[in-house]
Amino acid sequence: MKLASYADGSRDGHLVVVSRDLSQAHYATGIATRLQQVLDDWGFIAPQLEDLAVQLNHGKLRHAFPFDPDKCVAPLPRASGWAVVARGGSVRRDAGLFAGPHQPLRAPARPEAALAAIAGDLAAASDTASALDALRLLTLAVDWRLDDELIATQAAPLAVTPDELGEAWRTGRVQARLHVLHNGAKQPVQDIDAQPGAALARVARLRALRAGQVVGTALDLPDLPDLPLAAGDSLHLDLKTADGASLFGAIDLDIAPDAP
Structure with a gap:
């Protein structure tokens, strides 16, 4: 999976999942809001993000949006x-x-x-x-x-x-x-x-x-x-x-x- 953090005014940004072709993204809200949370509980959270990434790559997420790297802070x-x-x-x-x-x-x-x-x-x-x-x-x-x-x-x-x-x-x-x-x-x-x-x-x-x-x-x-x-x-x-x-x-x- 591909992950990024969108600038949202906080120190850590907001976690998003990005499609394989880098064209689409989706907020990971409901699973995790920042990457450190994922790293702290990788075995439980990462599979959920993987499922989200699969849906995103297959165009099945209604609230996906165009990925814009200009909105990214560092991933971590x-x-x-x-x-x-x-x-x-x-x-x-x-x-x-x-x-x-x-x-x-x-x-x-x-x-x-x-x-x-x-x-x-x-x-x-x-x-x-x-x-x-x-x-x-x-x-x-x-x-x-x-x-x-x-x-x-x-x-x-x-x-x-x-x-x-x-x-x-x-x-x-x-x-x-x-x-x-x-x-x-x-x-x-x-x-x-x-x-x-x-x-x-x-x-x-x-x-x-x-x-x-x-x-x-x-x-x-x-x-x-x-x-x-x-x-x-x-x-x-x-x-x-x-x-x-x-x-x-x-x-x-x-x-x-x-x-x-």
Whole structure:
């Protein structure tokens, strides 16, 4: 299933289920109003959302409406924590506050993209297989750093269960392609191969993870940090399948222009 959180004036947004083709959505009211509720009681609530998703995909919900990613905040705006596992295995931790996919920045910053795994409860010292069992949802996230200081983390509009990734999900690996537009100009497409289960296990090596923890696998994208971002620029990031289908929806960043 595909889930998103619509802005409603609250800190967490309102949970919606999104159709497989991203054309329709339906509020999850009556089942859950925010994603953290689902993660806290996954075994009971997730099957109900799956049923709602099936009905939505078959056009059987009378109150469905067109999905609009511009109305989305991050799927899980206030996570239990945010940790990124670098290629060499080092772990960087943060509080876990996620901005929405279209929130502007006030100054140019360096982007660091990651495949983000949203976890259920996971015991300390769990192995990769156990970590995959605790994997609930995946999305795309980008840390924005200015002089090595984290100034914001953005998340794509959709958080999806691994089964929704189709051929992009194979034996616990996500294999996809990151498409980037800089001021509307296409940048080289970059292949990614990430193992979210291994990243979850790495972060849980010394301590248990609580439902709602988000763990990113840093994407080794040598061209991305070198983009000459400046005031007034825009950047569009979208992780897609080999045939061009968007996995999580796009992150669109606008950097505020210089004051006159």
